[in-house]
Amino acid sequence: MSRRNRGIMSEELKTELAKELGFYETVEREGWGGIRAKDAGNMVKRAIQLAEEAARKS
Numbered sequence: 423m424s425r426r427n428r429g430i431m432s433e434e435l436k437t438e439l440a441k442e443l444g445f446y447e448t449v450e451r452e453g454w455g456g457i458r459a460k461d462a463g464n465m466v467k468r469a470i471q472l473a474e475e476a477a478r479k480s
Contacts, residue, residue, distance in 0.1 A: 431469060439465045 431439075436454070440446040445461045457465075 435469065436465065439468050443468065 437446065437449070440449050440457070440461075443461065443464055445457055448456050448461075
């Protein structure tokens with residue numbers, strides 16, 4: 423599977439998470455490739471938390 427097809431998070435969700443986690447300015451300046459690995463990991467953790475919360479509510 424190519425890397426292009428693996429994107430799970432929408433651009434909107436990624437943007438919301440980057441704003442919530444405080445590194446959206448970096449994304450604006452440098453693009454997604456400019457964020458630190460730690461920030462990307464925190465973004466994934468938060469997305470998982472949100473998905474788990476949504477699953478519990480349904």
